Amino acid sequence: MAGGRKVVAKRRVTTSAASPDPGHLGARHSSKSGVAGSGGDSSPEVLLEELEELLPSVILRSAVRLQKHELRIKVGRDDLVRVCTLLRDNLSLEHCTLITPVDWVTHWSCVYHLFSYSRRPLNLEIIVDLPRAEPWVDSITPLYAGANWHEREAYDLMGIDFRGHPDQRRILNPDWWEGHPLRKDYTWDMEPHKIGGFVPLFEIKGGESGGNTNL
Amino acid sequence: MGLSLHEVLLVYLLTPIAGFLDGLLERITGFLVPPLVGAIEFGAEQTGFRVLGYLAQGISYLNWTRFPLRLSTPFMLSFLTAAVAAVLLFAFMMVNVLVLTWLERKMFSRMWDMRGPMAASLNNMQALWWVFVVAGLAALAVWVWVAWFVYPGEVADSVKIAGVALGGFVAFGSLLWTRGHLEGAGFMQQLADGNKFFLKELIIPRAADLTIYNLAPILFVSSSIVLIAAIPFSDGFFAVDTSMGLIFTMGVFAVAPLAVLGGGWAQNNKYTLIGGMRSAAMMMSYEIPLLLSLVPVFIFAGTFNPLEIVQRQVDAGVWFGTGTFFLAPLVFMICLVAEVERIPFDLPEANSELVEGWVTEYTGMRFLFLLMAEYIRSFVGAAILVLVFFGGWTGPIYAALAPTLVGILGFDLAVLFMLAKIYLVFILFIWIRASLPRVRTDQILQIGWHRLLPLALIAIVIAMFMQFLDWTSWSLF
Amino acid sequence: MAQMWVSMGPQHPMTHGLWRLRVRVDGEIITEADPDMGWLHRSVEKLTELYEYPFNTIFTDRLCYASPLTWSHCYVAAVEDLMGVEVPERARYMRVIVLELQRILSHLMWFAAYGPDLGLFAAAVYGFREREDFMDRIQELTGQRLNYNYLRIGGLKHDFPPGWTDRLLETCDRFLPHLEEYKGMCENNSIFRMRTQGVGILPAKDAMNLGVTGPNLRASGVDYDARVDNPYEAYGELDFPKVVATEGDCYARFVVRLYELEQSVGILRQAIKQMPDKGKYRARAPRNGPKCDRVFDGTGVARVEDSRGEAMFYVIGQGNEYPYRVKIRSPAYTTIGASPVMLVGSRVADIPVILGSIDMCIGETDK
Numbered sequence A: 001m002a003g004g005r006k007v008v009a010k011r012r013v014t015t016s017a018a019s020p021d022p023g024h025l026g027a028r029h030s031s032k033s034g035v036a037g038s039g040g041d042s043s044p045e046v047l048l049e050e051l052e053e054l055l056p057s058v059i060l061r062s063a064v065r066l067q068k069h070e071l072r073i074k075v076g077r078d079d080l081v082r083v084c085t086l087l088r089d090n091l092s093l094e095h096c097t098l099i100t101p102v103d104w105v106t107h108w109s110c111v112y113h114l115f116s117y118s119r120r121p122l123n124l125e126i127i128v129d130l131p132r133a134e135p136w137v138d139s140i141t142p143l144y145a146g147a148n149w150h151e152r153e154a155y156d157l158m159g160i161d162f163r164g165h166p167d168q169r170r171i172l173n174p175d176w177w178e179g180h181p182l183r184k185d186y187t188w189d190m191e192p193h194k195i196g197g198f199v200p201l202f203e204i205k206g207g208e209s210g211g212n213t214n215l
Numbered sequence B: 001m002g003l004s005l006h007e008v009l010l011v012y013l014l015t016p017i018a019g020f021l022d023g024l025l026e027r028i029t030g031f032l033v034p035p036l037v038g039a040i041e042f043g044a045e046q047t048g049f050r051v052l053g054y055l056a057q058g059i060s061y062l063n064w065t066r067f068p069l070r071l072s073t074p075f076m077l078s079f080l081t082a083a084v085a086a087v088l089l090f091a092f093m094m095v096n097v098l099v100l101t102w103l104e105r106k107m108f109s110r111m112w113d114m115r116g117p118m119a120a121s122l123n124n125m126q127a128l129w130w131v132f133v134v135a136g137l138a139a140l141a142v143w144v145w146v147a148w149f150v151y152p153g154e155v156a157d158s159v160k161i162a163g164v165a166l167g168g169f170v171a172f173g174s175l176l177w178t179r180g181h182l183e184g185a186g187f188m189q190q191l192a193d194g195n196k197f198f199l200k201e202l203i204i205p206r207a208a209d210l211t212i213y214n215l216a217p218i219l220f221v222s223s224s225i226v227l228i229a230a231i232p233f234s235d236g237f238f239a240v241d242t243s244m245g246l247i248f249t250m251g252v253f254a255v256a257p258l259a260v261l262g263g264g265w266a267q268n269n270k271y272t273l274i275g276g277m278r279s280a281a282m283m284m285s286y287e288i289p290l291l292l293s294l295v296p297v298f299i300f301a302g303t304f305n306p307l308e309i310v311q312r313q314v315d316a317g318v319w320f321g322t323g324t325f326f327l328a329p330l331v332f333m334i335c336l337v338a339e340v341e342r343i344p345f346d347l348p349e350a351n352s353e354l355v356e357g358w359v360t361e362y363t364g365m366r367f368l369f370l371l372m373a374e375y376i377r378s379f380v381g382a383a384i385l386v387l388v389f390f391g392g393w394t395g396p397i398y399a400a401l402a403p404t405l406v407g408i409l410g411f412d413l414a415v416l417f418m419l420a421k422i423y424l425v426f427i428l429f430i431w432i433r434a435s436l437p438r439v440r441t442d443q444i445l446q447i448g449w450h451r452l453l454p455l456a457l458i459a460i461v462i463a464m465f466m467q468f469l470d471w472t473s474w475s476l477f
Numbered sequence C: 001m002a003q004m005w006v007s008m009g010p011q012h013p014m015t016h017g018l019w020r021l022r023v024r025v026d027g028e029i030i031t032e033a034d035p036d037m038g039w040l041h042r043s044v045e046k047l048t049e050l051y052e053y054p055f056n057t058i059f060t061d062r063l064c065y066a067s068p069l070t071w072s073h074c075y076v077a078a079v080e081d082l083m084g085v086e087v088p089e090r091a092r093y094m095r096v097i098v099l100e101l102q103r104i105l106s107h108l109m110w111f112a113a114y115g116p117d118l119g120l121f122a123a124a125v126y127g128f129r130e131r132e133d134f135m136d137r138i139q140e141l142t143g144q145r146l147n148y149n150y151l152r153i154g155g156l157k158h159d160f161p162p163g164w165t166d167r168l169l170e171t172c173d174r175f176l177p178h179l180e181e182y183k184g185m186c187e188n189n190s191i192f193r194m195r196t197q198g199v200g201i202l203p204a205k206d207a208m209n210l211g212v213t214g215p216n217l218r219a220s221g222v223d224y225d226a227r228v229d230n231p232y233e234a235y236g237e238l239d240f241p242k243v244v245a246t247e248g249d250c251y252a253r254f255v256v257r258l259y260e261l262e263q264s265v266g267i268l269r270q271a272i273k274q275m276p277d278k279g280k281y282r283a284r285a286p287r288n289g290p291k292c293d294r295v296f297d298g299t300g301v302a303r304v305e306d307s308r309g310e311a312m313f314y315v316i317g318q319g320n321e322y323p324y325r326v327k328i329r330s331p332a333y334t335t336i337g338a339s340p341v342m343l344v345g346s347r348v349a350d351i352p353v354i355l356g357s358i359d360m361c362i363g364e365t366d367k
Helices: A022-030 A044-054 A077-089 A147-158 B005-047 B050-061 B074-111 B126-150 B157-177 B188-199 B210-230 B245-253 B256-266 B270-292 B295-301 B306-316 B327-339 B364-389 B398-409 B414-435 B441-468 C044-050 C053-061 C068-083 C089-118 C121-142 C164-186 C190-196 C204-209 C215-219 C250-274 C331-337 C339-343 C348-357 C362-366
Strands: A008-010 A059-065 A070-075 A095-104 A107-115 A123-131 A136-138 A161-163 C004-008 C020-026 C029-036 C242-244 C299-306 C309-317 C323-329
Touching (some): A044 A077, A077 A107, A077 A136, A095 A147, A095 C323, A107 C309, A123 A136, A147 A161, A147 C331, B005 B074, B074 B188, B074 B414, B188 B364, B210 B245, B245 B270, B245 B306, B256 B270, B270 B441, B270 C004, B295 B306, B295 B364, B295 B441, B327 B364, B327 B414, B327 B441, B364 B414, B398 B414, C020 C348, C029 C339, C029 C348, C044 C323, C053 C068, C068 C089, C068 C299, C068 C309, C089 C190, C089 C250, C089 C348, C190 C348, C204 C215, C242 C250, C250 C348, C309 C331, C331 C362, C339 C348
Parallel strands (some): A070 A123
Antiparallel strands (some): A059 A070, A095 A107, C309 C323
């Protein structure tokens, strides 16, 4: 039994919330153990420059919100995995926070929120537009394992097909559910669904449910 | 040394009663059988039912003087004695279990700084309570009479059962109406809980192995009751005086894991199966140090009879627990906690991972009895600890006080003293349970094999050494 | 011995909610784990599209029974980002106070739930005993004991009652000695350390890749705390240490949460001291959100440090009083998704220990 464990409580240097000194933060955190990364600048403008230098003509549109340390870029569907690989391996955005599928009635969008621990608090929003008829996009689960359940949820609720996903099943709804409830054209005038979906070991005879123990 | 319960029952109670009953039976048969045969024959003649005629013939052919149903034969007497003794022991243990569970809850409430069982009491709203009890019992009686005798077969079974349950609920459940008062010390909670268990449905899994499923609780509970047979509570209060007392008790202790394993398997549930397996693994690793930690006592006392072991401690003027510098009692105590499956060693019913472990599929009274049996086992274990290591009822001061007390009161308080010591040990169990988390499966086996077994062996070596030095004559302890 | 699947849940003492874990066991060793979610799905994301911005706090309050305030705050912060509302300074400090109070409540709830997972029922009783004191404070403040409905877009529902902060400080003073009791009961308890040390190890690299956040991430050695490194509300003006452990096992996660209680008390004291005495507690917020031009403008994001990790709301406006899309990022969702990494190779007896240590809340997980 290891008895001598101690909590490492690190005291923080006070900085202003409105304009934290990115160089200071970056320098402080680049020396931390356990965090792999380039230890670069936490400014979104620098990230944009790096991206444009490494992947020219991939970024279709970009916007920077300095106060939130946020960079927004729009990339094509085919470039997503390339961009994400670069971001994870070279630009040290280690954390896939969220994947949001959006149903614009004319088309679909997938919004990826990435975050960097070593260049904190730099965060990145990648927007991918998908045509209405083909709601599919390449999965980034092989890159970010944390994206697994987000992609499953996006498939379940919005019906986006993530190609290359290792285990694309419904997650919040039962497997027998029809339709994708967060779509804007999802019809509501149907029989009320009830949670169930397991196979009963024994059929119970009689009753109004006709032996279905799920109801 | 006084008489055992067995002898008391046999000599003073059952032999006279059996003799009286035999005489009564002889007279009754002598008076009743000829008129009965005559009456049946008369009936057969009048009605023409030949079956009645055969019956009367059969009864008259029986020679009642040649084949008497005699209770005072040695076989019947010993059988009756055992039965009555078992019932008395069971009642004794049930009362003890009530006290133990109450004590445990009260201790928990003290240790955890929370309110214990105080809600159910008789003192509040007494009048209303009695009204409800009487009304409930009356409803119960009326319902039973109507359902079973007035309209037999016309009332569905479920309706009958519902009526009984309702009456019982009103009668006993009204215990719970009197809540919020500290009076009664919360003892009524035991009755309310028992009432709840009585009214619970007995749910049997459809795919269970019925034979073993029903057999396992019987085996577990009955073996737990048998445990008490060879335990003396004073030199005048014991069921059986046998020279193999402790070995017998330890042997009976080892029956229960069989029931746990079988019951866990028979319920056809994965949680219970894992629980049963864990129980078997624990039995392997804890029975051995448990027995080995008793060996120092056998070395010191030279006997397996608990009465004699206590007497040897009185003669020597020391407790055998001190002979191994409290090492053997410590090992015995830890093994005992594992043996009776209490926290931190309650793996077979670890309820955060295995729901309720091997008792998951037992409901109602079966569950209640299994629960009670575990308290009985704790009680017996604590009793053995007190007997063999800590002087039993003779105790630190009681041996000196006893003559005076007997002189004043006219009777001996040794049983109460013994019980108080057992409860003290049980409070130690409660304390352990209140403050320790559960140990994992592999860790528990590791503790058993790597720690307790060597410690028990060391205790034996110490005991041999001390006995060689004739430590009992030092009068140091 | 053949391997078998054991299904735990949706009703099981281990689950702390309504979900199911299927594990394949070889004897007692877990060889495969498959969490099955969705038993408590209440379609909050869909419901929020049907109600106006201010009304949606009733759903966000109900995301997690243990920390409604932090969830409502996250939603409200996202909507403020969307609408460009500036929160008054006093309200920012007041928010820090109620958020830290909520964090203490949530962590105490977790502590109380973690004890029985290990068979240590004393922890449950102690945890709820102290929680009750803090519950009284929050009841005085909001009038509720479960879903407080205290956050508003642009500020808070009402000002603190007179003398409330003093009573809160007194409660904190009463609480800290009890925290020492917890440490004595758990850190000095060798059986507790046997059960938790070296169990369910999550290395820092895996933790980051799997999207694990919050105390669980800090227990793995990544010293990221959104309150410090990406400050929101008034956290940037306060001075407090981050709690970081390096081992990444259950004990590290336990210790991080236990010391975060102390940290929260420190933040509370500081925030009460630094809070301006006078000032508005709420700013006027517009009724309508902006119209989103296909995601580039008219979206609001808030990343906050929830009691369980990084909570995030992503709100898209459509130019009227209804949001077009609300997306919830639940920290427990990804953490439970990462649980097979911790579970495989452990024993059946470790399941409640590991899953209790990641502090699940199924309400926010199933949304």
